[in-house]
Amino acid sequence: MFDIFLDDAPALVVVLPLLISAIIAFMPSKIWPWIISIITLLLHLFLSLHLLKEISVSGLIIYEFGNWEPPWGISFKIDGVNIGLQLLFSIFVLVSTFYSRKIFLNEIDYRDSGKAYSLWLLAVGSLNGIILTNDIFNLFVFLEISALASISLIALGAGQNRKALLAAFNYLIIGAIGATFYVIGVGFAYAMTGTLNMNDLVIQLAQYSDGQLAIFAGMSFMLIGLMVKAAIFPVHIWLPPAYSYAPSAVSTLLAALATKTILYFFVRLLYEVFIIYPSYLSLFLDFVLYPLSLLAIFIGTVIAIYQNDIKKLLAFSSIAQIGYITLAFSLKDHSGVASGFVHIFNHALIKGGLFMAVGYFAILYKDRVTLNSLKGFGYKYPITSFALLICGLSLIGLPLTNGFISKLYLFQALYTNQMYFSIALVAVSSALAVVYFWKIVEQMWFSEIKFKSEKEDAYIYLPIWIVTISIIVFGIYSTPIIEFSNLSADYLISGYQN
Amino acid sequence: MSNSFLIILGIITPLFAALFSYVCRYNNNLRDSFGIIGGLITFVISLKIFHGIQNNEVYQITFFTLFDGVDFAFKVSALGSIFSLVASSLWILASIYTIGYMRGAGEKNQTRFVIFYSIAIHAALAIAWSGNLLVLFIFYEILTFSTFPLVGHKQNTESQSAGRLYLSILVGTSLIFFLPAIFWIWLKTGTLDFQDGGILMNKFPAEYLSFLIAMLVFGIGKAAIMPIHRWLPAAMVAPTPVSALLHAVAVVKAGVFSFLVVVVYIVGPDFLLQTKSSDWLVWLACFTIMASSIIAITKDDLKARLAYSTISQLSYIILGAALASSLALKGASFHIITHALGKITLFFCAGAIYVTAHIKKVSELKGMGYKLPLIFFAYTLGALSIIGVPPFIGSWSKFYLIMGSIEREFIIVAIILGISSLLNIYYLLQPVVIGFTQNSKKEIKLIKASLTVWPPLITGLGCLVFFFYANYFLNNVSGVIVN
Numbered sequence: 001m002f003d004i005f006l007d008d009a010p011a012l013v014v015v016l017p018l019l020i021s022a023i024i025a026f027m028p029s030k031i032w033p034w035i036i037s038i039i040t041l042l043l044h045l046f047l048s049l050h051l052l053k054e055i056s057v058s059g060l061i062i063y064e065f066g067n068w069e070p071p072w073g074i075s076f077k078i079d080g081v082n083i084g085l086q087l088l089f090s091i092f093v094l095v096s097t098f099y100s101r102k103i104f105l106n107e108i109d110y111r112d113s114g115k116a117y118s119l120w121l122l123a124v125g126s127l128n129g130i131i132l133t134n135d136i137f138n139l140f141v142f143l144e145i146s147a148l149a150s151i152s153l154i155a156l157g158a159g160q161n162r163k164a165l166l167a168a169f170n171y172l173i174i175g176a177i178g179a180t181f182y183v184i185g186v187g188f189a190y191a192m193t194g195t196l197n198m199n200d201l202v203i204q205l206a207q208y209s210d211g212q213l214a215i216f217a218g219m220s221f222m223l224i225g226l227m228v229k230a231a232i233f234p235v236h237i238w239l240p241p242a243y244s245y246a247p248s249a250v251s252t253l254l255a256a257l258a259t260k261t262i263l264y265f266f267v268r269l270l271y272e273v274f275i276i277y278p279s280y281l282s283l284f285l286d287f288v289l290y291p292l293s294l295l296a297i298f299i300g301t302v303i304a305i306y307q308n309d310i311k312k313l314l315a316f317s318s319i320a321q322i323g324y325i326t327l328a329f330s331l332k333d334h335s336g337v338a339s340g341f342v343h344i345f346n347h348a349l350i351k352g353g354l355f356m357a358v359g360y361f362a363i364l365y366k367d368r369v370t371l372n373s374l375k376g377f378g379y380k381y382p383i384t385s386f387a388l389l390i391c392g393l394s395l396i397g398l399p400l401t402n403g404f405i406s407k408l409y410l411f412q413a414l415y416t417n418q419m420y421f422s423i424a425l426v427a428v429s430s431a432l433a434v435v436y437f438w439k440i441v442e443q444m445w446f447s448e449i450k451f452k453s454e455k456e457d458a459y460i461y462l463p464i465w466i467v468t469i470s471i472i473v474f475g476i477y478s479t480p481i482i483e484f485s486n487l488s489a490d491y492l493i494s495g496y497q498n
Numbered sequence: 499m500s501n502s503f504l505i506i507l508g509i510i511t512p513l514f515a516a517l518f519s520y521v522c523r524y525n526n527n528l529r530d531s532f533g534i535i536g537g538l539i540t541f542v543i544s545l546k547i548f549h550g551i552q553n554n555e556v557y558q559i560t561f562f563t564l565f566d567g568v569d570f571a572f573k574v575s576a577l578g579s580i581f582s583l584v585a586s587s588l589w590i591l592a593s594i595y596t597i598g599y600m601r602g603a604g605e606k607n608q609t610r611f612v613i614f615y616s617i618a619i620h621a622a623l624a625i626a627w628s629g630n631l632l633v634l635f636i637f638y639e640i641l642t643f644s645t646f647p648l649v650g651h652k653q654n655t656e657s658q659s660a661g662r663l664y665l666s667i668l669v670g671t672s673l674i675f676f677l678p679a680i681f682w683i684w685l686k687t688g689t690l691d692f693q694d695g696g697i698l699m700n701k702f703p704a705e706y707l708s709f710l711i712a713m714l715v716f717g718i719g720k721a722a723i724m725p726i727h728r729w730l731p732a733a734m735v736a737p738t739p740v741s742a743l744l745h746a747v748a749v750v751k752a753g754v755f756s757f758l759v760v761v762v763y764i765v766g767p768d769f770l771l772q773t774k775s776s777d778w779l780v781w782l783a784c785f786t787i788m789a790s791s792i793i794a795i796t797k798d799d800l801k802a803r804l805a806y807s808t809i810s811q812l813s814y815i816i817l818g819a820a821l822a823s824s825l826a827l828k829g830a831s832f833h834i835i836t837h838a839l840g841k842i843t844l845f846f847c848a849g850a851i852y853v854t855a856h857i858k859k860v861s862e863l864k865g866m867g868y869k870l871p872l873i874f875f876a877y878t879l880g881a882l883s884i885i886g887v888p889p890f891i892g893s894w895s896k897f898y899l900i901m902g903s904i905e906r907e908f909i910i911v912a913i914i915l916g917i918s919s920l921l922n923i924y925y926l927l928q929p930v931v932i933g934f935t936q937n938s939k940k941e942i943k944l945i946k947a948s949l950t951v952w953p954p955l956i957t958g959l960g961c962l963v964f965f966f967y968a969n970y971f972l973n974n975v976s977g978v979i980v981n
Binding site for chain 1: 632646
């Protein structure tokens with residue numbers, strides 16, 4: 001009986017959360033929306049695992065919606081590039097949903113629970129769509145759904161702090177500008193080629209010689225639009241307020257996955273489609289993405305040092321970490337793309353874990369978590385604090401954590417490309433990360449105030465520790481992440497070399 | 499007992515000491531005894547390994563693979579057996595001393611103190627026995643983080659800013675220079691294992707070797723070569739047992755040990771001698787020796803003076819490593835032992851004077867020599883050893899270093915070492931002279947803390963006695979230099 005569904009697994013991972021989202025939207029219960037979401041996401045994980053099994057056999061799945069063949073119909077594509085990300089997405093969403101219940105109960109009106117989980121699943125479904133879609137216009141649709149869902153989720157933080165509304169509005173405006181840029185670019189591409197399917201686009205674009213300004217204009221519009229959405233410096237300004245004023249559970253989901261999925265599509269577009277204009281691609285990578293990444297790494301880290309609000313601090317650190325990923329992607333070779341994917345995986349776990357722990361602190365402290373408010377938390381809430389410590393050490397990139405693996409492969413990629421200046425900058429910035437992270441540790445463990453330890457909620461620290469342990473496990477046994485990243489890079493770079 | 503089990507036992511004993519100290523935190527005597535017990539156990543193990551190394555036994559254990567060509571593994575080298583013996587033997591005395599000091603000075607948070615003290619020793623032992631450069635790096639960082647609570651122990655503004663400086667310099671340099679250097683070595687050779695004769699020969703471009711050496715010597719901030727030395731005087735705000743064991747023995751020795759290990763087992767002395775890539779470092783080390791000696795003279799605070807003396811003495815070891823000739827390396831390795839023994843004596847005495855008389859400054863020591871004869875006696879023994887007067891153990895390492903510099907035809911270096919000894923005499927013996935010549939009219943109330951008196955006496959006499967048994971250590975030191 002299940003086989004009928006399993007054939008449609010690629011569509012179901014997206015459609016299922018979207019459907020359930022509509023069902024639970026007006027559910028007036030405190031707990032049922034959460035239970036249904038968990039069940040949905042368990043199914044989601046099951047479907048993702050099924051996809052993994054299929055991919056390991058066939059290597060490529062093209063799913064045609066309504067049996068309309070591409071290039072006419074919309075299609076999803078699953079191959080080595082995105083299967084790893086799909087799996088990570090599925091697992092992390094499940095963990096963070098498990099974590100979210102107690103957080104939502106504290107941060108938003110319990111009557112809004114249904115709405116919150118409806119938006120939550122909406123965001124999950126649409127972000128997953130970004131991972132799977134093989135159609136540039138369909139991507140725009142998912143971008144918009146995910147943006148609207150996340151904006152509404154961020155605005156739910158208004159119960160805690162009215163600034164959440166401003167942050168959501170900012171995101172709305174800037175996100176809309178980004179999406180507009182993207183859709184203008186899609187328009188150009190469609191006008192010139194008459195197709196929206198990515199595989200077909202490659203074939204059609206190949207007809208044009210290297211001098212078509214309209215195509216270059218379209219490509220540039222698309223890339224800039226995606227850069228806004230992925231919060232690549234200097235078009236990142238929507239991200240810090242959005243992450244920091246959103247309800248804690250929402251920050252966790254967004255920080256870990258939202259920008260990562262868009263970054264994934266960004267690199268796929270670069271190395272799968274725009275690759276047929278190598279001169280344009282290297283122009284963009286060398287003179288736009290590479291310098292911007294370096295600036296992001298440096299400026300993001302420095303700003304993070306001066307933050308007093310912990311969530312903002314983490315958000316600016318995210319800007320720098322996105323810089324690491326785009327730096328790796330700008331290298332144009334296998335090692336670079338692979339190390340970018342390694343960091344996508346690892347950073348999703350690290351930042352997810354950090355936001356989870358800080359989110360819990362926000363609830364315990366019942367106010368915004370600033371450096372001062374963390375005084376003595378290390379003794380008061382030892383279990384969560386210790387998880388935070390490990391995630392932070394991983395952010396710095398110390399050995400035995402997965403952050404170190406990221407750094408190792410990034411250094412290797414930079415070294416093979418002889419980018420010594422970048423190596424120095426990455427090294428300095430990881431040392432500066434110690435500064436902002438240690439400010440937190442110092443407040444938590446080494447301030448004058450002492451507390452007796454208090455009881456912590458297992459429903460919250462359990463998911464935090466699942467993430468934390470995975471950080472250590474992948475720091476010691478990094479093979480799965482490396483394999484998936486190499487697989488992604490294999491698929492993308494083979495196109496580059498042909 | 500199998501050899502690999504011995505390593506595990508040695509490394510986890512301090513951790514168990516920390517754990518038991520926490521469990522028994524409400525019983526002060528029981529809590530503090532675990533340091534001594536742990537010290538005894540690790541000392542016996544270190545001694546057994548030390549003898550095993552002399553008999554060409556192999557001590558190694560591999561846990562798992564971290565990434566290509568790099569395992570999480572321990573393997574005791576000849577150099578490591580020396581370092582672990584020093585750290586573990588002095589831990590016993592330092593634990594006894596800690597009890598006397600912490601109670602005498604009435605410090606707070608004693609449980610936290612003993613716990614992190616033990617963890618720091620654990621890290622130091624793991625550094626000593628690490629099987630490759632990455633494992634060394636891991637425990638190097640753990641050592642930094644575990645000593646941070648000890649430096650900032652008093653939790654006032656001064657100790658907090660000192661702690662920040664301490665951490666930012668040590669972690670910062672290690673992440674900016676040391677770790678990239680490790681990556682560089684790995685990318686060129688595909689391994690980070692310690693091997694006799696080094697792994698870089700024929701694999702690493704000789705023209706970049708001086709650059710790599712620079713990254714390593716500045717990256718290993720614990721070696722406190724100028725200009726990366728500021729953290730060490732800053733760390734003196736810590737209670738004296740920390741200054742004594744950690745900032746005269748475990749931490750700083752971990753730094754110079756790491757550098758020595760890199761020179762001996764990664765770069766290889768032969769490669770270094772061929773390329774002469776470390777000759778510039780000889781001059782930087784000489785500068786550090788002289789400059790910090792001169793600064794030490796200006797310091798009135800006894801612990802600050804000893805700290806600058808430590809910086810100067812550490813550069814002796816860096817100097818020996820940079821010279822890279824067999825005599826110089828012998829001297830450098832041996833200096834780890836001799837300086838540890840001498841300097842811990844001095845710090846023990848400085849702390850004992852503080853606890854019994856509440857004096858920190860050299861100029862206030864007037865007439866104290868008559869009141870605290872035993873402490874001043876021990877201090878004199880330690881100072882003479884560091885100055886390098888025979889028959890004290892410190893004379894051996896200095897002798898080898900001078901021989902080494904003559905062997906490499908750096909005559910000026912030999913002269914500088916001589917001048918430095920003269921400066922040593924001035925700033926190390928001045929407290930003794932003040933203590934015995936000038937009489938103070940002030941009445942000072944003395945607090946009795948006998949547990950702080952016996953450890954320096956033991957180490958001070960050790961400086962004298964071991965002079966005659968130097969060959970016992972030198973056997974292992976010779977194992978460092980293969981050819």
